[in-house]
Amino acid sequence: MPTLENDRLVFRFPQIEEDARFSIDFQRTLRIPDSDKTYSLPPGLGSFPLRHVEDHPQKLPAPTTARGGVILPIWQAEAMWLNFHNDGPDWGLDFPVAIKVAAGKINAVTGEGWRAGLHRDPQDYLVSPEQPWLDGFAIEKGVIRQFVAMPLGDGYSVEEQLTGDAEWGGLQISVFPLKAEVWQAKRRAWEEEQKRRAERRSMFMEEPIACYSMPAPMGLAAGGRMRQIIHSDPFNIDDWDINAADRVFITLLHAKDWKGTTGEAARNQPPTAKEYSDAGLPWFEYYGKDQTAISGSTKLSGVKSVANLFKQMTGATLPNSQDVETGKPVRLGPGPNAPRPVRSEGSWDR
Amino acid sequence: METDPAFSLRQVATRCGVTPAYLSRVERGEVAPPGEETLIKLAHDLGEDPDVMLAQAGKISADLRSAILARPQLFAELIRAIKTMPDNAVLRIVRDVRDGNW
Missing domain, CATH: 1.10.260.40 (lambda repressor-like DNA-binding domains)
Structure with a gap:
């Protein structure tokens, strides 16, 4: 079973590898303008708090309690990204996992409804450590639409657009380890390589060591366009241990209801993209390993963005949706030695 | 009584x-x-x-004692690390995230 540790969901598979773990935190971020422009990566602005659903049974609707998992406070039109941490059993030895992510039980990679297990053609999951984060719905090859929270039932969420229902909202995550025999083979190969390196080092002594009331439920809608590759799976589909999967339901609550539910104050709204850019702060571009990207989903590419729907429903322009200058993005990655910067403090959050 | x-x-x-x-x-x-x-x-x-x-x-209790004695260094480290945390923080650490019906 996953655990909740310091606002991270932590997945361990000790039956396969005692010393490895995979964890996810949910990063606050600024909402990128929802226009035709495709943006670079915005920063992280600190983790959203996560709390056990079962700690607040009297304050949550019965369906939320029945789903279990955790709750997370988010403001209307606030954006988020999923930050993946892969802590392998040793330096340079990652413990690969497959991650299935859905919003309102709509797969964020394919746009299909939630299905157990993993599938190819199209690939309906991400693989860590290849995929360091996920910012939104995969709409085209190399482009996502940012995850933006909107009240469930208002018609904005991807779930409502694709199914016509506002039943689930939130995020659903399932994590799969490799089968034990596949993992052991990978581990053995790594250990042999380490041994060869050590022998080479002992021969030359020069080679450097590589370092490395009831709260309002929210659903995720499609925000602005952002450059982000969904990496293809470098393993075979049968390498994954489907039976060892763990899963969590993350209920998104409107941040205005957070104090009434948990007794804790919610954090202020994050800065706008304009405030961030006006402050001269950087945007980012990820250069991953040389690997193929999977295509975006045609279903998801047909989804209307928040700004479009807002205009359609109200006749007005969604606030803070004007394009901004981002300057030359800072290059990141690949590898765990180049994490995406997180600014947890800022003048906007006092 | x-x-x-x-x-x-x-x-x-x-x-x-x-x-x-x-x-x-x-x-x-x-x-x-x-x-x-x-x-x-x-x-x-x-x-x-x-x-x-x-x-x-x-x-x-005997079960706690045997658990600590089985991995004394790990549990000593754990208990020292969390001994001053408030109860709610300790509970957050030790509890699994429950899965439900969805």
Whole structure:
């Protein structure tokens, strides 16, 4: 079973590898303008708090309690990204996992409804450590639409657009380890390589060591366009241990209801993209390993963005949706030695 | 314990397999607390948490003791790391995220 540790969901598979773990935190971020422009990566602005659903049974609707998992406070039109941490059993030895992510039980990679297990053609999951984060719905090859929270039932969420229902909202995550025999083979190969390196080092002594009331439920809608590759799976589909999967339901609550539910104050709204850019702060571009990207989903590419729907429903322009200058993005990655910067403090959050 | 006849010292002692005289002396602090088995019986009989009852007697349960002794360094490190955390923070650390119906 996953655990909740310091606002991270932590997945361990000790039956396969005692010393490895995979964890996810949910990063606050600024909402990128929802226009035709495709943006670079915005920063992280600190983790959203996560709390056990079962700690607040009297304050949550019965369906939320029945789903279990955790709750997370988010403001209307606030954006988020999923930050993946892969802590392998040793330096340079990652413990690969497959991650299935859905919003309102709509797969964020394919746009299909939630299905157990993993599938190819199209690939309906991400693989860590290849995929360091996920910012939104995969709409085209190399482009996502940012995850933006909107009240469930208002018609904005991807779930409502694709199914016509506002039943689930939130995020659903399932994590799969490799089968034990596949993992052991990978581990053995790594250990042999380490041994060869050590022998080479002992021969030359020069080679450097590589370092490395009831709260309002929210659903995720499609925000602005952002450059982000969904990496293809470098393993075979049968390498994954489907039976060892763990899963969590993350209920998104409107941040205005957070104090009434948990007794804790919610954090202020994050800065706008304009405030961030006006402050001269950087945007980012990820250069991953040389690997193929999977295509975006045609279903998801047909989804209307928040700004479009807002205009359609109200006749007005969604606030803070004007394009901004981002300057030359800072290059990141690949590898765990180049994490995406997180600014947890800022003048906007006092 | 004294107000409800079902929980008179005599009744409780009988149900827990000790003599009323002995239980009375334990209550007055004249003798050392009973062993783990009796303390757990007392806790169940009085509706108290067995771990709390054991702690009041300066003991920890056998299952906890064996868990710590099996991995002493790890648990020593863990307990030292979390000993000053508030209860809610400790609970957040130790509890699994429950899955439900969805």
